[in-house]
Each structure stands twice: as structure tokens, then as C-alpha cells.
Amino acid sequence: MRRGRVPVGSVGPAVLAALLVAAALLPVDALTTNLADRFAGPSLAHPLGTDNLGRDVLARLLAGTRLSVWFTLVAVLACAAVGTLAGLAAGYAGGAAGQLLQRVLDVLVAIPTVVVGLVVAAVREPGTTTLLIAVLLTGWTPFARLAYQLTVRERGREYVEGAVALGAGPGRIALRHILPNALRPLTAHACLRFANVLLSLAGLSFLGLGAQPPTPEWGAMLAEGRQYLFTAPQLVLVPAVAVVAVSLAVTLLGRRLESRWSGR
Amino acid sequence: MGGTLARRLATLPALLLGASLLIFLLPRLAGVDTVRAVLRSRVAEAEPDPVVAARVAAELGLDRSWPEQYLRWLGQALTGDLGLSFATRTPIAPQLAAALGVSAVLAALALLVAAVVGIPLGVRAARRPGRLLDRAVTGCAVLGVAVPEFVLAPVLVLLLAVAVPLFPATGWGTPAQAVLPVLTLAAFPAALAAQLARAETIDALARPHVAVALAKGIGGSQLLWRHGARLALTGVTALSGMFFAGLLGGAVVVEVAFGIPGLGRLLYDAVIAQDLPMLQAGLLGVVAVAVPAGLAGELLQLALDPVARAAVEA
Secondary structure (H helix, E strand, C coil): CCHHHHHHHHHHHHHHHHHHHHHHHCCCCCCCCCHHHCCCCCCCCCCCCECCCCCEHHHHHHHHHHHHHHHHHHHHHHHHHHHHHHHHHHHHHCHHHHHHHHHHHHHHHHCCHHHHHHHHHHHCCCCHHHHHHHHHHHHHHHHHHHHHHHHHHHHCCHHHHHHHHCCCCHHHHHHHHHHHHHHHHHHHHHHHHHHHHHHHHHHHHHCCCCCCCCCCCHHHHHHHHHCCCCCCCHHHHHHHHHHHHHHHHHHHHHHHHHHHHCCC | CHHHHHHHHHHHHHHHHHHHHHHHHHHHHCCCCHHHHHHHHHCCCCCCCHHHHHHHHHHHCCCCCHHHHHHHHHHHHHCCCCCECCCCCCEHHHHHHHHHHHHHHHHHHHHHHHHHHHHHHHHHHHHCCCCHHHHHHHHHHHHHHHCCHHHHHHHHHHHHHHHCCCCCCCCCCCHHHHHHHHHHHHHHHHHHHHHHHHHHHHHHHCCHHHHHHHHCCCCHHHHHHHHHHHHHHHHHHHHHHHHHHHHCCCCHHHHHHCCCCCHHHHHHHHHHCCCHHHHHHHHHHHHHHHHHHHHHHHHHHHHHCHHHHHHHHC
16 A cells, blocks of 8 residues: 555544544434424534434434444444354355355345345334345345355365364364464455445335334435424435445555455 | 366355245244234234144244254245235235336446546546546546445435426336436446546556557557556446445335335335235345345456456466
8 A cells, every 4th residue: 555545544433433423422412302493503501503303413313323333333332243243154155055155145235235124024024123134134145254264265275174173063163273274355246345334234225114203214314304404404415424434444554454455 | 267167156156045944044043933924914913823833833933943844944935925914815826027127227327427427537537547538537536435325315316306306206117217316326336437437547547558659659648548447337337236246135225215116115115014924035035136236246357357367376
């Protein structure tokens, strides 16, 4: 990597860190309504103004940061765990198991996450658990594909043959010998997927399938603010900037990690 | 190549059958009593008479075993009979066909714009990596991936329909109404196409055949396009097949935000109205188009790109 690009790559993570620290430390009240003070402009009491119900926009933004980022983190970790285990198992077993995994992945990749979200919402109630299931159903596939490729590559290496010769079982070889060697590319990939999952979750909430009002979730805030697009565009613009800033920050971080750790 | 093609095509019917079975079982997964749902769609009665319920079940064949019901449902679907909507009591098949048509036009326009904007920018940027144009294109491409449709749609409406009222903010049917939704949908594939075209052109320009061309005195845009960019187009072509599949039915946010009567909107409305036959028909439409289109994109890449072909056959 060239020296001149490093500061640009650091801006994103810095913005993300600042938002997260502010969200974690500041006590915020995101739910109190004040109908006498609707659509107020920026002031000392409300630095970003108030929304259609007189709620503090900055407080909702920070509470939304906490919710969206934590929720995405849980979803990405779940996807990574499921996908990595599936890819590792199929890659180590090879043969029919590998073929089966690849065919399943081919189908799931062709179906958009938002359609899966609609189906899960039809089977269950809309809500955060529904969102998590929908994202997990499609989100594990990229990890499975990467873990599968890495496992197939590592399986032929000498250290695996050595472990086999020493009498190690398949479970031990897969988890103790192959997985540690696949961990860095998978971690870089998780960073890149974070932005994708964040946008999927917020998009499903935007459609009303996830967090319900008055929960201060970014997608739900955008959907609510869209009704006042003509009179109070800041209600859309504030969560929009937050979504884009975080997704950009994590993508840039993921790219740096990938170029350093990709191992390809 | 022949073996790969045959193997992939052979799995296609099995995949489609499996998907149709899952779609058929959807109401059962949702815990919906179909007889009751049908009755409620005909008459607004909270608790139907058991005698009437039994008669309706026998009439519609809902008292048979589910494999029998599945085969009948599949046979009817294959002959173009998708039943009646619970919400409107009108035949579903014509509505599905109309929605598919709208989504196909929307997706094709978006991909066309993405290719026309993204590929030339990516190729030009590759000519002098690290210079101003390259940095601008790369920056825009990263932004294009990071900005989701649900942000871009209201922002474009704000800019081009409210602040400067150039285009209508909703609706479908006139060319002006298509501008904002097509721009919203095109941003992401355009950004990816630019990134991909840039990377592959840089790769191609470093190959020996370009040095030979240079030595022969070929330069400028002919070198860039004839010898560099040609290789870049194979990857982009394959990608567009997969994108087209994803945009049919996957453009839910854009179709809802702009009020476009496409397949994504049909699925969304069916979920909101709990109209299960409509949802099942829409999903059948998505699967029937998306799975073969994704496969076609992949096969196209194999046909165009000898390196990918070698990787599959190895």
C-alpha cells in the first residue's frame, strides 16, 4: 500500500469510533415527545432540531447508532460462525458434501436478501428477530464460500499431512490446524460484509419489516422522515448521513485489512 | 466446458422443483389454515360454519394429502393458473405477468445506464492509475457501493423533484417518471462495473500483447480499448446477468419508494395484505427467472473467459 493513502483510510474508522463512543457515553432520551416543539430548528437544547413528534433528532441518531451497529455486529458474527463452520466441514469432507454446499450456495446467492426478508416477515411477525433470521439465511453464504475455498487450499498443505500422520482426527485438524490459517482472510471479509449487513438490516427496517416505530433505528427513522420530505428534509438527511458514513468507514477498513491479510 | 454445462443444466430442474415445494409449503410454515383463509377472503366472517368449511375444503381439494395438493398446485401453476388473490379476488397470473414486465424494463434500463456510465469511466481511469481522474472515479465508485437505495431514493427526490423540480417523484409509465428510479437502481451496479473494469484493464495493460502492440506503434485510445478494455468486458458481462436476476423482484425498496407496480412491489403488497397466494405466485416468478438468469450469467462468463473455465474444470 502506498504511503499517501493511509490518512484517507483512517478517516472512516475515526468517524465510526467517534460516533460509537458518543453513542455509548452520552445519556440520550430518544423517545420523549413534545408536540409543542415539533420540527424545531437546531438550538442548544436540540443541536439537530426535533422531529415530527418533537423528539430530539440527535438523541435518536445516537440511540440509533447503538442499536444499528450492535445489531449488525451480532448478525455478522452469527453469519460468520455459521458460514465458516459449513464451509470448513464441506471443504474438509470434500466430494459430495462440497458439491452439495456449492449447489445450495448457487441458489441462495440468486435470491435477494430483501425477498427473503419479505418471506420471513410473512411467516412470522415483523420485528428484530425476523430481521436477524432473514439476514442470517442469506448472509452466511459468502463466508461459507470463502471458508470452503480456503479449506480446500489448506487441506493439501504439508502441515495437514503431518497432523494426519500424527493421528489427529478430522475435527481437530479442521478446527485447530486449518481454521487458524483461514482466520485472517475471514476477518477481513467480515469487515466488508459488515457494511452490507448494516444496509440490509436498515433497508428491511425502512420497508417496515424490522424495528417498529418509535424505535430509533436508522431505516425506520428514514421511512418515518420520508413523509415530511418536502417540509423537513433534515429528518431524512440526518439518518442518511449516518448510514452512509458508517457503511463507508467499515468498507474502507475492510479493504485495508483485505489488502494486508487476504493471503492470496 | 461441455461437462460443466451439462452438470449445471441437469441440476436446474431439481433446484426449481425444490424451490417450488418450499413455496408451496409456505402457508403451512406460517401456520395459516388455508380453508379458513379462503372463506375469510370470500365472506367477512370471523368464525366460519364447520359444515361450510368442510364443503369448501372438499370443493377445492384441500381435504387431500399435501403431496397430492402440491402436484395439483404445481400442475395448475405450470399451465398458467395461479389462482385468485385473497385480497382482491381477481386472477393472479395476469397481475404477475404485468409486474414482471415492469420490473424487467426497470432492471434493463438500470443496467444499461450502469454499463454506459460505469465501464467507460473504469477503463479511462485505468489508463493512468493514481492520477486525478482515477482518484475521482475510484472515490465515486466506493461511495456508490456505500450509499444504499433507501438513502439515494429520497435524496434524489429531494434534489431533482423538490429543490429543482425536473422529474416527478413517483409513478411509472412516462419516460420522465423512470429517470429517478433508474438512477437510484443504477448507482450500485455502475460503481461495481467501474471498479471491475478499472482493475481488469490495469491487469490487461500489463500483459505482453499490449507491449507488442505498443512496439508496433499502436497507441492512444486504440491501445486502451482494443487491447486493454476488451478483457475487462468479460467479467462485467457475467456480472450483469447476475444483477439482472437480482433486480427482478429485488428492487423492492425502489419500487415501493417510487410507487412502481413491479414484482418487488407485488411481493411487498402481498406480505402487507397477508395475501399468501399472491406471495407464492410472486416467489415462483422470482425463482423461475432469477435462478436460470444467474446460471446464464455464469455460463456466459465461462464461455468468454478461458481462465475461469480452466478453474472450474480443474
